[in-house]
Amino acid sequence: MSRRRNRLKASHAGGGRKRIDEGGVDMLNAICAEIKNYFTFEGDKHFGDFTIENGIITPSFDIPTDYIRIVGSHKNDGVHKRGENGFNLTDEGSFHGAVWVMSPPADFLALVAEIEAWQAKNGGVNSQAMSPYNSESFGGYSYSKSSGGNNTGGSASGNASWVAAYAGRLNIYRRIRL
Numbered sequence: 001m002s003r004r005r006n007r008l009k010a011s012h013a014g015g016g017r018k019r020i021d022e023g024g025v026d027m028l029n030a031i032c033a034e035i036k037n038y039f040t041f042e043g044d045k046h047f048g049d050f051t052i053e054n055g056i057i058t059p060s061f062d063i064p065t066d067y068i069r070i071v072g073s074h075k076n077d078g079v080h081k082r083g084e085n086g087f088n089l090t091d092e093g094s095f096h097g098a099v100w101v102m103s104p105p106a107d108f109l110a111l112v113a114e115i116e117a118w119q120a121k122n123g124g125v126n127s128q129a130m131s132p133y134n135s136e137s138f139g140g141y142s143y144s145k146s147s148g149g150n151n152t153g154g155s156a157s158g159n160a161s162w163v164a165a166y167a168g169r170l171n172i173y174r175r176i177r178l
Contacts, residue, residue: 027116028067028104029079034163035174038069038079039108044101052076055089057099065103072097108173115162123162 032038051058052073066082075092079102104112136142 025079025081027119028081028109028112029069031112031115031162031170032069032079032102032104035170036177037173037175038100039067039102039104040069040100041103044103045098046100047098049094049096050099051094052089052092054091055086057087057089061099063101065101067102067104069100069102070097071100111166111169115166118165119162122165 046061048059050073052075057070063082067079068082068087069079070076070089073092073095075090080087080089
């Protein structure tokens with residue numbers, strides 16, 4: 001485990017890797033939930049009573065990565081990314097729950113950034129990809145939308161989503177259970 005941890009720490013050292021901005025944390029949380037993988041290893045999940053005051057979790061423990069997941073909190077549930085001033089947590093007093101230290105690999109974080117860009121372009125209610133209509137025709141014009149499950153966004157039902165568009169590429173990270 002120690003070799004694996006060191007390898008993951010090295011991959012977080014920066015370099016030319018794409019960074020997920022604050023808005024991307026919500027997408028990271030959604031993707032990790034979808035694939036049932038928060039990239040934790042043995043000893044990375046801390047359970048018990050926690051307090052968040054002045055943006056700091058107590059009791060404190062070593063967080064060697066830039067990402068954590070908080071479970072059981074009323075105001076801070078979900079994935080958080082370390083910023084310039086720490087994890088930017090909302091004060092809430094005490095809660096009983098868990099704090100998971102996450103070690104997502106750089107290639108996964110790059111994929112999350114790509115999915116976030118795809119979602120921004122194709123995921124809106126006004127997007128052609130999200131239209132409930134598979135085809136239309138009027139005045140000699142006819143249009144049919146693909147209903148295949150390829151990596152450009154189609155699904156068997158004809159509705160596009162990042163889940164359908166990126167299922168194949170996310171499968172290598174998927175777990176059967178948490």
